Amino acid sequence: MIEFRNVCAGYGGGDVLQGLDLRVEDKSITCIVGPNGAGKSTVLRTLSGLLSPRVGEILLDGRALHTLSAAQVLAAGVAQVPQQGGLFGGLSIRDNMLLGGYLVRRQRRELNKRIDELAEVFPIVAERALDKAADLSGGQRRIVEFARALVTEPSVILLDEPTLGLDPKTCATVFETTQQVNALGTTVLMVEQNVRFGLQLADHGVVMERGQVLISQPADVLLGRSDMASMFFGAAPTEPAVDVPGGPA
Amino acid sequence: MTLLVQTLILGLLIGGIYALMSSGFTLVFGVMKIINLAHAAMIVLAAFFTWWVWDLTGIDPLLLGVVATPVMYGFGWVLYKTVIARVHRADHELAMVASFAVAIAASGVMSLVWGTELRAATPSYFNTSLEIGSIVVPHAQLYACGGAVALLLGLYVLLRRTFIGRAIKACAENRDSAELVGINVERTMAQMFAIGAATTGFGGAALSVIYQFFPESHFVWIGRILCVVILGGLGSLAGAALGAAVLGVGETITAIYIDTQWATTVPYILIIAILVLRPQGLLGERMRADGAHA
Numbered sequence: 156m157i158e159f160r161n162v163c164a165g166y167g168g169g170d171v172l173q174g175l176d177l178r179v180e181d182k183s184i185t186c187i188v189g190p191n192g193a194g195k196s197t198v199l200r201t202l203s204g205l206l207s208p209r210v211g212e213i214l215l216d217g218r219a220l221h222t223l224s225a226a227q228v229l230a231a232g233v234a235q236v237p238q239q240g241g242l243f244g245g246l247s248i249r250d251n252m253l254l255g256g257y258l259v260r261r262q263r264r265e266l267n268k269r270i271d272e273l274a275e276v277f278p279i280v281a282e283r284a285l286d287k288a289a290d291l292s293g294g295q296r297r298i299v300e301f302a303r304a305l306v307t308e309p310s311v312i313l314l315d316e317p318t319l320g321l322d323p324k325t326c327a328t329v330f331e332t333t334q335q336v337n338a339l340g341t342t343v344l345m346v347e348q349n350v351r352f353g354l355q356l357a358d359h360g361v362v363m364e365r366g367q368v369l370i371s372q373p374a375d376v377l378l379g380r381s382d383m384a385s386m387f388f389g390a391a392p393t394e395p396a397v398d399v400p401g402g403p404a
Numbered sequence: 405m406t407l408l409v410q411t412l413i414l415g416l417l418i419g420g421i422y423a424l425m426s427s428g429f430t431l432v433f434g435v436m437k438i439i440n441l442a443h444a445a446m447i448v449l450a451a452f453f454t455w456w457v458w459d460l461t462g463i464d465p466l467l468l469g470v471v472a473t474p475v476m477y478g479f480g481w482v483l484y485k486t487v488i489a490r491v492h493r494a495d496h497e498l499a500m501v502a503s504f505a506v507a508i509a510a511s512g513v514m515s516l517v518w519g520t521e522l523r524a525a526t527p528s529y530f531n532t533s534l535e536i537g538s539i540v541v542p543h544a545q546l547y548a549c550g551g552a553v554a555l556l557l558g559l560y561v562l563l564r565r566t567f568i569g570r571a572i573k574a575c576a577e578n579r580d581s582a583e584l585v586g587i588n589v590e591r592t593m594a595q596m597f598a599i600g601a602a603t604t605g606f607g608g609a610a611l612s613v614i615y616q617f618f619p620e621s622h623f624v625w626i627g628r629i630l631c632v633v634i635l636g637g638l639g640s641l642a643g644a645a646l647g648a649a650v651l652g653v654g655e656t657i658t659a660i661y662i663d664t665q666w667a668t669t670v671p672y673i674l675i676i677a678i679l680v681l682r683p684q685g686l687l688g689e690r691m692r693a694d695g696a697h698a
């Protein structure tokens with residue numbers, strides 16, 4: 156379980172997270188939604204070690220993460236797929252995958268084997284191995300980002316707006332991929348602007364506003380709330396929901 | 405015809421050495437966007453180091469270039485940690501000014517330690533040549549260029565095929581993403597800067613054998629390096645190699661067909677010409693497409 160306890164964090168100009176409390180259950184898919192600037196990405200950044208909280212604790216199964224570097228958090232089993240442009244565009248897909256295994260680079264044989272395994276699940280990893288990441292389409296890049304984040308076999312994966320800029324078909328692929336990853340026993344904590352998409356995919360939904368958690372509920376309950384529309388669709392325009400496989404119509 | 409071939413060979417030999425001298429500069433620019441004006445001062449420092457040890461011990465100066473390489477790596481590391489990183493954090497552009505200050509301070513210290521006379525290492529082969537038919541290939545240039553090309557290939561492989569190289573490129577492109585795959589960005593930057601400095605080790609050794617130098621020679625050499633990287637396209641290693649070849653051949657042709665005096669103006673004429681005709685440099689577009697890279 157991941158636990159945020161009274162976390163305050165910011166970028167120098169005041170706190171973005173203002174005493175945030177949050178729990179993410181093991182093996183769940185938890186989706187954070189909220190208006191632009193609510194601090195959703197900041198939650199993921201503090202968790203992954205890119206940003207140190209000023210106050211508060213972040214625990215993974217009782218172990219403190221908030222004092223660790225990004226590399227140490229990754230070694231502890233938490234991998235983040237960043238919001239947009241996470242691949243190294245000038246490097247080949249193969250090099251990107253290898254960098255996904257930067258922490259285990261000395262076990263080269265295991266690393267190669269792991270990449271081969273992932274290439275079976277995500278064929279593009281092998282098919283476009285020698286192409287520069289910048290030459291892939293946005294959707295293809297997303298898939299490779301997923302694959303790269305899985306190289307170290309994390310127990311938790313963080314996704315920041317996985318559908319941003321993708322067409323409905325690719326969104327569906329992302330939807331399936333996320334379910335696939337989750338079915339393998341990986342906890343997923345995601346941020347999604349497309350509220351309906353995110354909550355259909357998730358088990359648990361979290362609504363954030365101004366650096367705090369407003370609501371934390373099972374995703375289907377949250378999705379069915381009558382005040383959801385006024386809370387979101389009025390405040391922040393969202394992309395039209397997509398038809399997603401397995402999701403309620 | 406023979407004279408032309410002779411000229412081209414001499415030009416390319418010098419070009420190989422220029423390429424190594426410029427490689428570290430272009431690497432640091434490509435990754436950190438710092439114009440490191442202390443780069444040539446490091447070359448002169450390495451030249452003094454090799455000349456000094458050669459003078460004391462008689463060990464071959466080009467072989468000493470191999471020793472100077474890790475020495476300059478260490479120097480680069482310390483320079484990065486004490487000056488460059490701090491200033492860079494405070495203000496991007498200020499790093500260039502700071503590096504200029506380092507260059508001036510370094511040349512002052514070199515004057516105090518080694519004096520301001522012209523120096524040159526003169527191993528047994530410094531004025532002997534290999535003769536192929538009517539073509540003359542000076543041994544010193546041949547060995548120096550051979551060593552430089554070997555080191556450049558090594559640098560290329562390091563950047564292309566190793567995790568250090570991949571990490572450097574990753575940091576150059578996207579620091580956050582680099583952190584997220586577990587790269588220690590600060591340490592990688594220091595390594596990269598130190599590798600850039602390490603290239604001045606053999607560059608300086610070559611300089612000490614082929615040219616005369618004194619502490620303020622770095623002003624001339626930074627001009628040549630700027631010419632090479634502007635010609636090739638800032639940040640591109642392949643561009644530096646091409647720019648170095650053009651400058652080497654250009655200078656040699658000018659020296660042989662016109663006048664040695666005029667050869668010193670070649671870098672500046674080339675800079676002006678390329679800025680007018682193709683400001684991104686010969687391989688400038690490629691540089692933009694693949695970022696900082698080899």
Ligand SMILES: Nc1ncnc2c1ncn2[C@@H]1O[C@H](COP(=O)(O)OP(=O)(O)OP(=O)(O)O)[C@@H](O)[C@H]1O
Binds near residue numbers: 189193194196
């Ligand atoms: N690197 C940064 N430096 C300074 N301020 C930042 C930085 N990143 C985010 N912020 C600020 O922090 C606040 C929250 O940003 P955050 O990215 O967490 O929001 P978000 O909920 O992810 O928004 P969005 O839906 O637009 O992605 C914003 O006011 C933003 O301006």
Ligand SMILES: [Mg+2]
Binds near residue numbers: 195197238315346
């Ligand atoms: Mg965000």
